Amino acid sequence: MIKPNDHIAAMASYALADLTAPGGKTLISLAQNESAVPPSPRAIAAAQDTLASSRLYPDPDWTELCQAIAQVHALPPQQILCGAGSMELIGCLVRCYCGPDNRVLSSEYGYAFFRTAALAVGAAYDAAAESDFTLSVDALLSVVRPETRIVFVANPGNPTGTRVARSEILRLRGGLPDKILLVIDEAYGEFADRPGEATFDLVGAGNTVVLRTLSKAYGLAGSRVGWGLFPPAVAAEVRKVLNPNNISVASQAAATAALQDQDYMRAVCSKTAAQRDSFAAHMRALDLTVPASFTNFLLIAFADSSAALRADHFLRSEGILMRSMAGYGLANCLRATIGSEADMELAANQLTLWHTKEKLQ
Template identity: 40%
Template sequence: MSNLPVPAHQSIMTLTPYVGGASSVKGRAKVVKLSSNEGAFGTNPTVVEAVRQGAESLFRYPDGGSVELRQAIGAAHGLDADRIVCGSGSDELIGLLCHAYLNAGDKIVITQYAFLMYRLYAVGCGADAIVVPEKDFKVDVDAVIKAITPETKIVFIANPGNPTGTYVPRDEMRKLCREVPSTVVIVLDAAYAEFAGREDYTAGEDLVDEFPNVVMLRTFSKIYALGGIRLG
């Protein structure tokens, strides 16, 4: 790409290429890659069989609207299927949100230990990332609210956080959604929602109904051990 005669966007040129963690170790046949939080015990056999059967239709284009899948997800979580978007993992959805709402000079607000892709996609759109320090490895909701400026277009909150393992209780999340201006998109990344296991935790199903500027992200890559399918 660097040899193309047409220069890339200046914002793209400021990014450092992402280098993922090692997937193999010399002399070891099986490696558990902890940094990726993959399902080390493998995928449910019924899912493997469904994928195997689906392979018989590889010659056909998939349903670009993921109609049946969205309906199934909506039924499982009590959500309106028309408000669900499926993508190639949460990564693609983060990128789509950035491309949809960010222009050059805009800002996003993220926290100290936020998922790297929030910033990478935002900077690729010409936006800047405002990083808010975390308190005891936990999102400081008040500090996030104070970091909002007229240039802020998106706030990304991973809840629970990775790699911190901490979470923001429901009341604090509602406070954040209530006090952030409605002109700012609040993205609640609940990739690890199934690991929270606390009564005062919410992945965001209730918040997307209450606040029209809230988006909830979920994934099949973690608890369902389907990282290879790329589905969020």
């Protein structure tokens, strides 16, 4: 039998959510950080209009999509690359700049795919401690080694939902050697955007990349569209390993139309934030720890890992699926995506019932 490369054989598969619901129960998935509402009607219509041309390959340069991104964010379109979700861009960056003699660095609870991408090329992966579920610039800088080639920062973070200010990102970039590539993953950026906090200008120095996606605020997770602003020299290398024609005709059309409907996206973010904050208040009233979130999900910390497991089993018995964070070293936590108002009310009621039963035992 043919054997895989040793470093691939040693890897664990990337863990996805368990979406198995008990028989007879309606599945309510709060496990994958998907949007609670469909994408903009304009995006749906645009995708439908492309179906007759499905015999043709998609635009390999994503021309209209890049123009739409550039217009929304006031960016140079020639420095934008698009991927099948930001995951493709993360993987390509690591393939371009890292190998068995290099190291990739992120924070303690950084997005798990950062580690997967590093291990896939045989690179070592380091994680710097976080403070109160928030990345620490000082900790990151203290873990940098001569072999470190890329530092990944998810801001806001996943699975914590927390964010750091632009001033901290600037301090991190200033403290890193110029030869290290800083990759700022802003997958949830639309939920956290505020005046004066953008980081796209850091790309101009040539050693920083900023990534975003249309999977979250735009509700296009199934279309697989991510993008990033790259220094020209980095973009030239990444293009060599990107899959050609990587984003379908329908997905490009949907993403372009979604970006052109900013009012709809902002309304989604506003509604999601209101439901998130209401659910967080309910959880805190149950004496559960919930860090402030700037995303479409919440991290819920229980008293210990067994309490989190009992809560998870209780919710699953009712068909409500949250995401266990044991794989992140947070076995006492569940992550709850913000779903519809009805789903969040049901989840809150079920956790209240669980909490009451726990107190009686």
